[in-house]
Amino acid sequence: MGAKSNITSAAGKYVAPRLPALAPELNATFVREALHRAIHGIGPLPSAAATADKALRAAEGRQKRAIKAVIDDHIRYAGAQGMLTSVGGAFTAMVTIPTNITGLALIQARMVAVIAHLRGYDLEDPRVRNAVLACMLGEDKVEALVKARKIPAPPMAIATAPVHDPEIERVLCAEVTSELVTKVAGKHAAIAVARKVPVVGGIVGMSVDGFATYQIGRYAGGELRPRARR
Numbered sequence: 001m002g003a004k005s006n007i008t009s010a011a012g013k014y015v016a017p018r019l020p021a022l023a024p025e026l027n028a029t030f031v032r033e034a035l036h037r038a039i040h041g042i043g044p045l046p047s048a049a050a051t052a053d054k055a056l057r058a059a060e061g062r063q064k065r066a067i068k069a070v071i072d073d074h075i076r077y078a079g080a081q082g083m084l085t086s087v088g089g090a091f092t093a094m095v096t097i098p099t100n101i102t103g104l105a106l107i108q109a110r111m112v113a114v115i116a117h118l119r120g121y122d123l124e125d126p127r128v129r130n131a132v133l134a135c136m137l138g139e140d141k142v143e144a145l146v147k148a149r150k151i152p153a154p155p156m157a158i159a160t161a162p163v164h165d166p167e168i169e170r171v172l173c174a175e176v177t178s179e180l181v182t183k184v185a186g187k188h189a190a191i192a193v194a195r196k197v198p199v200v201g202g203i204v205g206m207s208v209d210g211f212a213t214y215q216i217g218r219y220a221g222g223e224l225r226p227r228a229r230r
Contacts (some may be wrong), residue, residue, distance in 0.1 A: 048113035071217035082209030131159035
């Protein structure tokens with residue numbers, strides 16, 4: 001996956017600057033909306049808390065097993081939408097790329113929010129919501145942002161900080177948007193170059209989005225350590 005990740009990242013840096021014209025609605029505000037819907041539910045998708053409670057019952061109260069099941073489910077969701085939005089050519093890009101970005105934001109935010117609830121965090125707490133956003137960036141990106149002093153600490157420390165800092169939320173929303181746009185645009189650009197038969201795009205899209213979701217889920221599960229619920 002390393003070489004493939006490098007290709008999609010490089011292609012994303014070339015394509016991403018064109019996204020504002022392609023999809024002007026994809027700004028930091030859409031990440032906040034995706035997080036809100038992920039936590040409270042949308043359409044047939046129940047709230048993150050309800051999903052977490054159901055997963056815990058199915059796992060007979062075993063928290064780690066429930067988290068693994070949640071991650072596995074969301075990998076499948078991400079893979080399915082990655083496949084559907086990666087089939088087609090350049091003429092469908094103006095529809096598929098924004099759809100892919102929005103779908104991935106909702107799926108990954110929902111997964112991390114469910115994990116946070118399972119670990120005992122209050123999803124109505126703005127500090128916890130910031131921690132969810134930080135987890136969506138993945139470990140490497142978070143470490144880079146902490147080193148650059150753009151955010152003060154990793155997700156666990158953000159979730160348990162003494163006070164909520166709105167500036168952290170602003171930075172994280174912008175960074176999550178940028179990361180999603182770059183990765184998804186890069187993936188689609190790489191698919192467009194490498195594809196010889198239509199089904200290849202779908203398989204690559206499924207693999208890339210599924211693996212990215214797995215990495216985020218694993219990071220969130222390790223970073224958000226258990227807390228006693230009040």
